[in-house]
Amino acid sequence: MEDLVDGLLSGKVRSLAKAITVIENDRPGKRELLKRVYPKTGNAYLLGITGPPGAGKSTLTDKVIANLRKQGKTVGVIAVDPSSPFSGGAILGDRIRMQQHALDEGVFIRSMATRSHLGGLAKNTVDVIHLLDAAGKDVIIVETVGVGQDEVDIVRIAQTTVVVMVPGLGDSVQIAKAGVMEIADVFAINKADRDGADKLFSEIRAMLDMVKGEIKPEVFRTVAVDDVGIEELVQGIFAHGARVEESGFIEDKRARKAESELRAYLVDNIMERSLGLHIYDDVVKRVAAKEITPMDGVEELFCKLGMEKGEN
Amino acid sequence: MDKKIKVLIAKPGLDGHDRGAKVVSRALRDAGMEVIYTGIRQTPEQIVATAVQEDVDSIGMSCLSGAHNKLFPKVVNLLKEKGAGDVLVFGGGIIPDEDIPGLKESGITEIFLPGASTEDTIEFIRNNVKQGV
Amino acid sequence: MSCTDKKARLAERQEQWQGMVDKALSRFPERKENFSTTSGIEMKRLFGPADVDAVDYNEDVGFPGEFPFTRGVQPTMYRARFWTMRQYAGFGSAKQTNERYRYLLGQGQTGLSVAFDLPTQIGYDSDMELADGEVGKVGVAIDSLADMEILFDQIALDKVSTSMTINAPAAVLLAMYIAVAEKQGVSSDKLRGTIQNDVLKEYFARGTYIFPPQPSMKIITDIFSYCKDNLPNWNTISISGYHIREAGSSAVQEVAFTLADGLAYVDAAVKTGLDVDDFAKRLSFFFNVHNNFLEEVAKFRAARRLWARLMKERFGAKKASSMMMRFHTQTAGCSLTAQQPDNNVVRVTMQALAAVLGGTNSLHTNSRDEALCLPTEDSVRIALRTQQIIAHESGVADTIDPLAGSYMVESMTSEIEEKALEYINKIDDLGGVVKAIEAGFMQQEIGDSAYAYQKSVETADQVIVGVNKFTIEEAPPENLLRIKQEMEIEQRKSLAAVKAGRDANAVDDSLKALREVAESGDNLLPAIVSAVKTYATLGEVCGILREVFGEYIES
Known part of the structure; x- marks a missing residue:
């Protein structure tokens, strides 16, 4: 990973291409890669x-x-x-x-x-x-x-x-x-x-x-x-x-940009975590059987994630 | 998350017959792969530069004009020069049997001849690409 | 019996027969649930009088040599003269190809057909970087007038008709042909032959384009106009469905897209001020002939009828010769198999027979080994003999359009015409062929058909003998024709010699003049003829035009 980052920062095409693949495929080391690259x-x-x-x-x-x-x-x-x-x-x-x-x-x-x-x-x-x-x-x-x-x-x-x-x-x-x-x-x-x-x-x-x-x-x-x-x-x-x-x-735009970026991560993270829950399939089944509403299903998943719905 | 196989389908040389290349591209897509198609009239240099930028797992080249002996090995050599010698390279087209040993020796892993099924190509890629950074 | 009685009787018998069919089906189901052609036209169990109810003999079928030419373009067809037997050939150097031509003419071939290598087709000289590995491979390498002189050495150009498969640089090769003839003492009005000159299909089916569509159309109409005055017996364009079919289209798409291209050329020429009846008789067509025998016969008949109607209705053509579609046919290269290649002789025979029954005006029969390499002399001879056997032994050429009146063939003819017209209307809606190309319409349609066909072969729904059924273990084929690498080196050497031996100032002047003409928008032909006579090379001439007109990028 070090090589990849160094290569990328020094303008090596192949390193940049490989680093993109790490991101695209969510490969291990992705977080570290971004951490090192972000300041630049x-x-x-x-x-x-x-x-x-x-x-x-x-x-x-x-x-x-x-x-x-x-x-x-x-x-x-x-x-x-x-x-x-x-x-x-x-x-x-x-x-x-x-x-x-x-x-x-x-x-x-x-x-x-x-x-x-x-x-x-x-x-x-x-x-x-x-x-x-x-x-x-x-x-x-x-x-x-x-x-x-x-x-x-x-x-x-x-x-x-x-x-x-x-x-x-x-x-x-x-x-x-x-x-x-x-x-x-x-x-x-x-x-x-x-x-x-x-x-x-x-x-x-x-x-x-x-x-x-x-x-x-x-x-x-x-x-x-x-x-x-x-x-x-x-x-x-x-x-x-x-x-x-x-x-x-420009300040608006910067804030908007940061927010969009954050939001993208948020959506992805919540999705990923929710999909990883072992009760997920069960919730899907129950929604399909009309035992619970999709909204209730989401509540259940969030509950499992420890994201209780607060009173704002 | 998905580990998609990425394949570059390329037409080296001046040959404009892209039916095979396009049919294979669709078949690979329908097999769940991501296919980058370069279009016709690509030089070996362009093909390799594209393969490196796109970080593909494999390159498939189609040539019906008879220029394969010159163009296919050149792509393999350039890949090695660029440090991308691990990319799986295969070819197809009107290629006489007697040329196949030489092409394989130069680093083309497989040659598909007229009448080959796209299933064979898909199997071949799945079995031979090296995955992982 | 009155007419209504007859109809009632027919319906009754039809019902009876249907009962027999149902009984048979309950015991033996048919091979497939649906039988259809590659164009998706249903092959019914049985065609009968009801299927041709809408066909009016006078309006839709008529007589040979008369509008709408469904039964052929000449009143006596092959009873007077067989179709022209014209084998497409060219490989390696001009000298090698000249030897093959003289062999073919000696064997009874009646016209020449020149295959050029890819650098020539794309306007590059043999010494250019992009030509690397391609010189002399799929056809003969022509760099300058010097090569063209060798190509036609000892072939009298006033005696032979020559077809040249050349598109984007067609004007340059035609200019060289004119110059060679002049050296032989043959004036250009005596020249007979065809240049393909059909650039539109290059953008969506064949790939040997150079310039963007607009300047390409301009060059084409320049050729129309130049030939009208100087080469009255020359077919200025061969509007080609062959490659569209090879790219994977269905029979209907082949007809539709070819005729749509044709309409675009006519439209462009009319817009430059030419009278449709002045140039339309010099338009010729070029089709593929594939395996589905009856569909192919019907395809040719439908194409002729539809073209005649379009020329009359859309352009107000008055002369019969402006409406008659004359065409060359080549058997389907893509149908040839590398497996058990001798089986290809049989495929080619059936395809050739379909072309003859469809009333082709000239024919190329493929050689059995073309899925492997360029054809050997033996293979080419068998291919030519195939045509000669059909002509002299089969008897099918002794009466005109013998399949006319067949319920099946007439019904299929009408259906192909109708479906092709639907496509043409769709292309009109998209704003014409050029816009449709930009939108990728034809590319998508052809790609869909090609992919569907491939899938049907892989599931063996479509059987290909020797490929997905009746396969055997085979030893690698022997005695294939190979183009040696040294040929490329030799060609570069002789090009260098030509460049060293010519008058450099004359070349420069002629190229300068050409640039001026190109920029001014005047007819390019006279300047190109002058340039090639100074031995300016194909690459140099096309280089100037590339600079002025730009280059097309695939969309």
Whole structure:
């Protein structure tokens, strides 16, 4: 484990990759690893990129990486894809579009499957972010489909979150459904050369007008395939970061980030401990037999964990 | 928690026939593995860099163009150079029998020929990957 | 007997028969619960008059050489001339391949079909890093006009028709062909042949693309327009379902995606201002022929009918020649087994027969050893003989479209047409082929079919003789054709010699001119022809175009 940490901190790719596996698979030594790495974190700019399937997130990410590299920044990427609910396996294909960076030592790309455990994805991803941060990456990009609470949680801890939209995917419904208005710091309308881009643009603008106060997200148009609009988008991302920094909202954001992180751990820990209880299966059976309500079941499990429901 | 087997399925060289690679990817996914697919036209260097970053347990390469004798061993050698010689490497495609001994000697553990079942591939990976940090 | 009486009598007898069936079933259940094709079309126990109720002979079937060409594109079909027997060949150096061509022509082959190696197909020279290990492997290596001159040495280009399987760099290879002909004293209007030039399917089925879709479409329409004026007898594109099927699609998907590609090309050409009746007759198609005999025969008939209707309805084509689908067929490479390879001769025979009964205009029969390596001369000869036996001995070529009127074949023809049209409409809804490719629609559909097929083979629901049933212990096959590693070194040496011997200034000037044309948006062909004549290499020409147009990344 010492070797791994030293290697990681000195920028060894293989050590970093192995350390990520320790986190992903919850292997022994994980806690110690994080303990040693945690003090070295806090330097990277964390960027979330999210949006519906087919929006072109991976292509956009690829071009953003290229742009950041031109500026001399090193980049870490975590590309999250869903696991199959049937087999638990996954095909992780996001990096197909980023393979031009495979040989660039300033870029480290890691694919992660959502796997099945509740809360686990968020927690693991946060930890992997810490590792990339400690390994000295200037910018860390997390790319997710952005559905499900877990992924929203990841996005919540980002300094800047880009929500990618495309014309013609059932636009305004798309916006509302994704519940993305609250997490978006910057909008990218990708494939902006298509019909309906203007309509989508004004729809987003209209919705933003209804949002009160704080800092209003900027909306950019991109055609990632042709590398159009990327420069402006990247500038917009950092401009957002700077504005947050100046505005004083940064404290809110930090607190929110810390809380999200804590919350992810909390959910995961409670889940893990509860699932480990020997009465768990029995409780499930009784709920299934309608002998007790799910709420009562939870009370029983918490009771066993010594978490009595207090009077606040 | 899960100890997922991670496999990189790669298409080295210029061959664009990815039917086999994609079918195997799906079969491995359905067998509960996590598969990273690189897409076509990958150089051995790209494949190895990807395998190292993703810390995969195994690499499966598919080549139907006849360039296997050059490309497969190159991947194994680069893995060793990068200190990842423990990654299990297998291959598939249109590969003459007479080439198989040489490929195995160079460090490709198994070669799957046309007609091989995905079950065989799954069994092979399960039995041969080294798990643990 | 009146018509209604007949119908009543039929229903009565049908019921009687059903009773017999039920009795038989109670004693002997059938082999499977459901019989269906790979396209998911039900193979009924029995097809009868009711299954062709909706088929109108005049509207839907008609006569050979007449709209909608269901029964064939010529009025006399094979009674006048057999299909063109055209074996796809090419390996190693231009010299080796030239020898194989002259052998094939000597054996009675009637057209040439050039297979290029992968570096050539992707626009790289043999001395480029990415070509490492690939030179001469799946086809012949062509780096410059010098190689092309050797490839067609002692073959009179005004006497032979040549098909070239080349897509992204099609314009460059065509330019070299024009230049070789010129050296032979053959003017370009005398040239007959085909370039595949079908880049769309490369993005979702075959993988040898270079440029993004938009500039690719531009190059293709440049070729249409150049050939209209300069190579009137040249088939400017071969819209290919072959590789779509090889990638794992069903028969219906093969028809649908091929025709959808075809519509996109026509649309692009019309948008550049070409009149559909000026170029449509030079469009040709290329299909696969797989194992399910009756489905395949019906597939060809359905494809012809659907294309004719689409050309008429969507583009207002007026000339019959604009609506008739002429196509080449190749037997299914993916159906060949490495196990008991001689069995492949039988598979190829049945597939070839289906293609002939489906009215193909030219045919390639695969060699038995192609699941193992490139075909040997012996294997290629058997493959060619297979076609010759069908043509001269079987008698099936003596009457036109003999399976027409079969309840089963007509019903299946209609069903394939209908299902293919559903797919085409779906692609329209997605915004056309290019958008559908970006959305991964065809890739997903083909991938699903390929995976389902693989599973059916592994569960032995689909029997493959010699693979999952009737297997034997076999000794490794012998006498396979191998491309020696030295070939790559030799090819690099001769490329170096060409580069050393040419007029470097002329090359530079021609490439500079090409860049200007590419940037201006003018027709690229004249500049490419000029460049290859200076012995600028394929890699150099494509390099310029790569710089101007960019490169496509798989999605």
